Amino acid sequence: MKKRLVFSFCSIVLVLSMILGPLACGEPVDTTTYRLTAAVTDLHESSNPFLASGRGDIRIMSRIYEPLVVGSGGAAIPRLAESWSYDDSTMSWTFNLVQDAEWSDGEPLTAADVKYTLDTQYAGDYSGGGDSKEFVDTVTVVDDNTVKITVTEYASAFLDFLNSMYIVPKHIWEDVADIDTEANLAPVGSGPWLWDEYVPQSHVAFKKNPNYWGGTVNIDEMVLEIYGSQELALLALKTGQVDMVPTVELYSYIPQLLESTDVKVGVDRAANFYNFLFVDHREEPNNLPAFRQAVSMAINRQDIIDFALFTYGSIPRMVPLVPEAIASEDVDWPGLGMTDEARIDEANAMLDADSDFSDFVEGETRTYKGDPLNIEMTIVNRPADVQQAEIIRENMAEIGINVSLKLIGFGPMMGMMFGGGWDDWTWSTAGHGAGGSTLDGLAQEFGADPYNVWYDAPSLGWGEDGDGGGTTAARALQADLRQSRREDDPATLATLIEQIQVDFAAELPIIPLSQGNTIYAYRLDTFTGWAPQEEMDGQGSSGHLLGTINILALEPIAQ
Amino acid sequence: MNWKWLIRRLGFMLMVLAVAVILNFLIPRLMPGSAKQAYAGKLPEAVQVKIIARFGLDKSIWEQFVLYIQNTLKGDLGMSFSNHPNSVTYMIGNALPWTLFLLLTATIITVPLGYVFGVIAGWRAGSKTDTGIQIGSLSLLATPLFWIAMVLLYVFSAQLGWFPLRGAETAYSGYTGLKWVGDVLWHAVLPVLALMTLFGAYEMIMRNTMVTTLRENYIITAEAKGASENRVKYKHAARNALLPLITSVGIRFATIVGGSVFVENIFSYPGIGSLIFDAVISYDFPLLQGAFLIFSIVTVVVVFLLDLVYLRLDPRIRY
Amino acid sequence: MPILTVDDLRTHYFTEAGPVKAVDGVSFTLDKGESIGIAGESGCGKTTLAMSLMRLIKGGAVVGGKIHLGDISLLDMSINEFRKIRWERISLVSQAAMGALNPVYTVGSQIVEAIQLHWDMSKSEAWERTAHLLTLVKVDPVRGRSYPHELSGGMKQRIMIAMALACDPEIIIADEMTTALDVVTQAQVLKLLIDLQKRLDLSLIYISHELSVLGQACDKMIIMYAGKIVEMGPTAKIFGAPKHPYTQKLLGSLMDIHSDCVIPDSIPGKPPDLLNPPKGCRFWPRCTVGQVTCETQEPLLIEVEPGHYMACNCSDDKI
Numbered sequence A: 001m002k003k004r005l006v007f008s009f010c011s012i013v014l015v016l017s018m019i020l021g022p023l024a025c026g027e028p029v030d031t032t033t034y035r036l037t038a039a040v041t042d043l044h045e046s047s048n049p050f051l052a053s054g055r056g057d058i059r060i061m062s063r064i065y066e067p068l069v070v071g072s073g074g075a076a077i078p079r080l081a082e083s084w085s086y087d088d089s090t091m092s093w094t095f096n097l098v099q100d101a102e103w104s105d106g107e108p109l110t111a112a113d114v115k116y117t118l119d120t121q122y123a124g125d126y127s128g129g130g131d132s133k134e135f136v137d138t139v140t141v142v143d144d145n146t147v148k149i150t151v152t153e154y155a156s157a158f159l160d161f162l163n164s165m166y167i168v169p170k171h172i173w174e175d176v177a178d179i180d181t182e183a184n185l186a187p188v189g190s191g192p193w194l195w196d197e198y199v200p201q202s203h204v205a206f207k208k209n210p211n212y213w214g215g216t217v218n219i220d221e222m223v224l225e226i227y228g229s230q231e232l233a234l235l236a237l238k239t240g241q242v243d244m245v246p247t248v249e250l251y252s253y254i255p256q257l258l259e260s261t262d263v264k265v266g267v268d269r270a271a272n273f274y275n276f277l278f279v280d281h282r283e284e285p286n287n288l289p290a291f292r293q294a295v296s297m298a299i300n301r302q303d304i305i306d307f308a309l310f311t312y313g314s315i316p317r318m319v320p321l322v323p324e325a326i327a328s329e330d331v332d333w334p335g336l337g338m339t340d341e342a343r344i345d346e347a348n349a350m351l352d353a354d355s356d357f358s359d360f361v362e363g364e365t366r367t368y369k370g371d372p373l374n375i376e377m378t379i380v381n382r383p384a385d386v387q388q389a390e391i392i393r394e395n396m397a398e399i400g401i402n403v404s405l406k407l408i409g410f411g412p413m414m415g416m417m418f419g420g421g422w423d424d425w426t427w428s429t430a431g432h433g434a435g436g437s438t439l440d441g442l443a444q445e446f447g448a449d450p451y452n453v454w455y456d457a458p459s460l461g462w463g464e465d466g467d468g469g470g471t472t473a474a475r476a477l478q479a480d481l482r483q484s485r486r487e488d489d490p491a492t493l494a495t496l497i498e499q500i501q502v503d504f505a506a507e508l509p510i511i512p513l514s515q516g517n518t519i520y521a522y523r524l525d526t527f528t529g530w531a532p533q534e535e536m537d538g539q540g541s542s543g544h545l546l547g548t549i550n551i552l553a554l555e556p557i558a559q
Numbered sequence B: 001m002n003w004k005w006l007i008r009r010l011g012f013m014l015m016v017l018a019v020a021v022i023l024n025f026l027i028p029r030l031m032p033g034s035a036k037q038a039y040a041g042k043l044p045e046a047v048q049v050k051i052i053a054r055f056g057l058d059k060s061i062w063e064q065f066v067l068y069i070q071n072t073l074k075g076d077l078g079m080s081f082s083n084h085p086n087s088v089t090y091m092i093g094n095a096l097p098w099t100l101f102l103l104l105t106a107t108i109i110t111v112p113l114g115y116v117f118g119v120i121a122g123w124r125a126g127s128k129t130d131t132g133i134q135i136g137s138l139s140l141l142a143t144p145l146f147w148i149a150m151v152l153l154y155v156f157s158a159q160l161g162w163f164p165l166r167g168a169e170t171a172y173s174g175y176t177g178l179k180w181v182g183d184v185l186w187h188a189v190l191p192v193l194a195l196m197t198l199f200g201a202y203e204m205i206m207r208n209t210m211v212t213t214l215r216e217n218y219i220i221t222a223e224a225k226g227a228s229e230n231r232v233k234y235k236h237a238a239r240n241a242l243l244p245l246i247t248s249v250g251i252r253f254a255t256i257v258g259g260s261v262f263v264e265n266i267f268s269y270p271g272i273g274s275l276i277f278d279a280v281i282s283y284d285f286p287l288l289q290g291a292f293l294i295f296s297i298v299t300v301v302v303v304f305l306l307d308l309v310y311l312r313l314d315p316r317i318r319y
Numbered sequence C: 001m002p003i004l005t006v007d008d009l010r011t012h013y014f015t016e017a018g019p020v021k022a023v024d025g026v027s028f029t030l031d032k033g034e035s036i037g038i039a040g041e042s043g044c045g046k047t048t049l050a051m052s053l054m055r056l057i058k059g060g061a062v063v064g065g066k067i068h069l070g071d072i073s074l075l076d077m078s079i080n081e082f083r084k085i086r087w088e089r090i091s092l093v094s095q096a097a098m099g100a101l102n103p104v105y106t107v108g109s110q111i112v113e114a115i116q117l118h119w120d121m122s123k124s125e126a127w128e129r130t131a132h133l134l135t136l137v138k139v140d141p142v143r144g145r146s147y148p149h150e151l152s153g154g155m156k157q158r159i160m161i162a163m164a165l166a167c168d169p170e171i172i173i174a175d176e177m178t179t180a181l182d183v184v185t186q187a188q189v190l191k192l193l194i195d196l197q198k199r200l201d202l203s204l205i206y207i208s209h210e211l212s213v214l215g216q217a218c219d220k221m222i223i224m225y226a227g228k229i230v231e232m233g234p235t236a237k238i239f240g241a242p243k244h245p246y247t248q249k250l251l252g253s254l255m256d257i258h259s260d261c262v263i264p265d266s267i268p269g270k271p272p273d274l275l276n277p278p279k280g281c282r283f284w285p286r287c288t289v290g291q292v293t294c295e296t297q298e299p300l301l302i303e304v305e306p307g308h309y310m311a312c313n314c315s316d317d318k319i
């Protein structure tokens, strides 16, 4: 009978799959090939460096291509450029390229490639190089190994912007008919890896570049596998199906991960991000420094780190916006280290001192000029964010401020900030680097220079001077921050930073809450030589575990 | 063959497709923001210009419609925001075979199973066997698909390690031939099992129509003719009860398609479901629209194929 | 020697409230070539009786009595053995004959199925016989390739008769065979059946509401009331001089209204609940001539004149 046939066919298929599958997969692929497998949860597959954007692309791009430098918060480490300098009088940057860099097809990498890349990126209005195009006037080839970039204005984040400026081979791309639709499935790059196989939504596989100019790659293959969720990616790490998870986003899973002695969890402090409380200075009493200070004082930052970030965050720097390379590590937050009671009393006293605020009564909401202090705070609807916001809400209740939470998605949050639509308070993350951040949005709405957010943001104390001009104190702070990025004399710089620290605490235009770190995890039983903590730091967004320095140091453990 | 009927169904199918295509045209244009935003919003500016020209987004709505129809017929559904420079067609082309494989395998296994169990349960309605099967089916029916998928994944992949944690095949394995087939089947076992929870629905439908069919007079005739129990059960009763089951497979297919979004995402299966999930997360409107269009086409085609099966099975269909 | 002997047959349906005594001590005989008509109000157990003869009772069982076909006892056989008796020796044209044909098979193939179930015949031989049977019932043999829905009610009923004749049975049970047909068709089908019965020397059990039909068709009549036979005898006697008060009422109301000769609902009161039938005479609550003794004393079926039986306590009192 036909029905029987169909039925038995199906059962055979089912049984076959149960038997054949494990049989087929039980066998190791090739015992002499060393493969590094990384589990990622987002990977947008494009190997066209002109169109690359977002973390997924960058993971792929930075395996194949390399930027001139890897900038991070004003400092930078060398990559294709071994040294560089800025000349204020001619307003130009000079980059000296490494001597023996070559493309994976054997052609030498020269200054002409750099010029071609920058010119093409800027002319086509592509996203590589971020906002650097707003500053660049001309790119000149000085000699085979020297490029000069003339800018229209000094920008503090210029080197950061260059992170995503992946230098491409001129001799290949010149012949590409339409860059906008070029899938670039056989890329020629200068990086340690050669792109080998791409299966959409599944994985990207690389083979090592045997002629990598920067050193010897000891691993034969690298596979980035896409996992549906962080849980699964971490599970795969725990059970040994992958060797590393470059970005751990699920903090709550980390204790479970640590049960395995074969797994190490590390903190990449360079790829960190700040959590800020943005207050709209156009609103009363947000415009009062004393109010902002009281709010800041009442917030229990240690709780935020302990409970919301599962101790994987840290206390933010007092002035998060000075260059990291020179930022003081000393954390001297007013209120930190005080008992809860003393901290809250202090904050209450600060508000009680102003007669516009009604006096604190336990369990009641204060009034400001007769209006109750009901504050709406917008946050992104993500577990760690909501937990932080909850802690703030409880702290605020202790000083008589009634905070209500408004949860929105990440996309809408970005839309809100870039489109203008700030709430009384907005709780958000601002990464540093060239990508869009909350600071950019802030700057855009309030008329500051969006390309110099690093020192403009703190001046957005709209206050009494109005019109986005900032208060006098905030403008002084801004000027000092600008100067801090260009000051060469260490002694002067130290005094400057000390001054900034004092001014920032007094003005507190933005309230820093915590500093989240990028967490990575890897197995100890498959490869050795994972880069130590110090080497991981300071490599910017492409410097995490998959980064070149780390990869070159890895040695497979013979099984 | 009943040609009149066939042509009518074909016409109907084309009409549904036309509606799907038109909706796909209208929705991005009715959304807050503009069609430009929906088609080109998150692309690099240079690419935006080309997309705007290609879809005539700055022209009148009629010109846009003509261009849209032309492009759709050419298979050009625009460019994915999150995966540019890959086109929507390219992304869907890669994902569709996996989804079809998953959905069809699940359906091909589930429907006969639901049929057999439904016949067994319905034949002796009220017996212990029947009660047992009903409890099983109801519990499957009442359990959310994504939950079952997660349990399967955690038990059989995470805890026991019998099945892989992700994907439709071992990444970068280099397998070919039978080995590759085995690998693909091994990866499909859990997703298919999760989708097979729909068995509950099929079994219930089969059982209930079986019960009503057994009250029909032709069943008495068949028994009176001296036909054996199995002959009465399968050749007379089940054969008739099968018809509503087939109709319900068509109706359910849309549900499975929805379910596959969860299942694919949980098993990191590289099909249309995962594509939709990613597209939602990254606000990739062109991809989302393309995926929905493909899903409507697949559903319509499947329903039509089922109609053909129905046509073969039920002689009563006239026009 | 009668071909069929039914002796004290009792069939109960098992319900939650208790056994429904649908046939409660029925005895009669059927001779070769003889036709018996069974009449009685709706629910009196006519179908149950027919189904008991075919051993097709669902939700109940024959709980007592004997059925002999010739000298073999039908109730003592295994069901598998009995399946051979079905259709080969006794066939059934069941109630609501419209649904008695399976809608998804051609009518011819259903006749072929009946033949092949019992006779070792090739498909083509069976089709040949089917064609012959169809001509016998005056249906064009090409109609064998039609599906039931393509045929008129009268045609279907003829085909049912052809099917009943498939294996040259000795007995045909026809239950409400013509009920759903219009009067003209009814007469044609009935005439056909009677002709065939006479020609093929068949024994016939004809169950009907239509007393006039029974009058034309049957040699003998059985009047049932609430699971029991109340009167039985040659048709002429029953129609000419009914003895039992129930039969009289039945025929009386028939005469009164000169209507379509259908059992009317004009006997006041309702048939008893067969879960708890009255202890004495079951007709007592509705009987106009009954005496006090009737309430407790159950009347026995006695022969009041040769071949004429009835069950009434007041058999001697002429009304």
Ligand SMILES: Nc1ncnc2c1ncn2[C@@H]1O[C@H](COP(=O)(O)OP(=O)(O)OP(=O)(O)O)[C@@H](O)[C@H]1O
Pocket: C013, C014, C015, C020, C022, C040, C041, C042, C043, C044, C045, C046, C047, C048, C049, C058, C059, C060, C095, C274
């Ligand atoms: N499956 C069953 N379960 C319980 N009771 C039943 C069942 N089938 C029939 N009965 C009851 O048994 C009695 C006899 O039913 P039956 O169908 O034999 O009557 P009938 O004389 O054929 O009636 P009709 O003229 O309406 O066909 C009725 O009271 C009916 O309600």
Ligand code: SF4
Pocket: C245, C246, C281, C282, C283, C284, C287, C288, C289, C290, C291, C294, C299, C311, C312, C313, C314
């Ligand atoms: S026995 Fe009594 S009640 Fe029953 S029919 Fe005869 S007279 Fe009427």
Ligand SMILES: [Mg+2]
Pocket: C046, C047, C048, C095
């Ligand atoms: Mg009946």
